[in-house]
Amino acid sequence: MLRREWTAPAAKRFEHAQDHYHALNPVAAAAMARQVLQATRRLGEQPGLGRPGRVAGTREWRVARTPYLLVYRVRDDALQVLHVEVDARDWMPRTEPWIEPLEPWLAALASALLHVLMVFALLHASTPTMSTPQGAVAGGRMKVDFLGETSEPEQPAPPSPPPPSATSPVRSTVVKDAKDPLPPDVAATPRRVPAPRPVVQRPSQSPSPTPAPVQRRPETWTGRPPGMLDEDVAEDDGLADSAAFEPGYRNDRRSAEPSLDVGGYQVYYDLRSETQLRAWKEQGMKEIAILLPGTQNRMVCPLEIALRRGSGKCRLLPPDSPELQSIGDAREVINMMEVYRRGEPVWRGPGPYR
Structure with a gap:
């Protein structure tokens, strides 16, 4: 069995790659380190397993279930790992919660259930009854009853009694011998003496009846206090509404x-x-x-x-x-x-x- 040696560039490259994968998934990074260790042991026993390398005198071996490609050579009684290549594809599995892969499916299922419930509610909802419009056509007249106005018809006022005839305050009395007799032509003319009017006794004055209430005309509502004169709503530009206005020239x-x-x-x-x-x-x-x-x-x-x-x-x-x-x-x-x-x-x- 050959002795295994790592060159400084190969060891540094492998260490840097392992740090990167350990940050993504520590468990998978540890498993890949064990695969590399087993691969170097196997190559130490059988150095001819690898394929010829792209550089003369070297051989290559891809470690199974890892992104690593080991470039090595055999010199004397040692197996020297010259370089470690890393697959550029991002195949490393992340440590993700088990719920994350199911989130899209759960969202789609919840959306479908919500739509089904809405359709079910619309199908079983009571139909609203629409009443006929009670208002007048656009621009038509409308009758308005104001609060406080009576609906009784107007009654004509009772006629006033005729004024009594005026009586003369002077009374004439017939005498036989007058102090100042009238002239003969005037005395010959008989003078008509009005017959005295019979005195009519009037009954005692009774209390006057309560006058009928005066009917008040319904007033047209204008939105202004009673007695206020009509005036334009908008003021003219540049005019004041008080007597204290002075036409100045200040800017x-x-x-x-x-x-x-x-x-x-x-x-x-x-x-x-x-x-x-x-x-x-x-x-x-x-x-x-x-x-x-x-x-x-x-x-x-x-x-x-x-x-x-x-x-x-x-x-x-x-x-x-x-x-x-x-x-x-x-x-x-x-x-x-x-x-x-x-x-x-x-x-x-x-x-x-x-």
């Missing part, structure tokens, strides 16, 4: 930015040089002048407003005003972003208007 998009106003002009600005502004303030300067598009006048604003990046009112000065000698030029300290005149944009920056 909502820049309502949060600092601005300066005067004479219909509105200037949105950004501070350019705070250091220069503070230097002017230390020198005693209190205002800055801004050039405006469309006018020769200067827009004079307080220096303090620009220093704190605020908004405020300004004043206009003519270009030849002597006050401009002590007023700073705003083009050196602020950047004008946009200029509006009565709500319409007239200039856009950024930068100083020149």
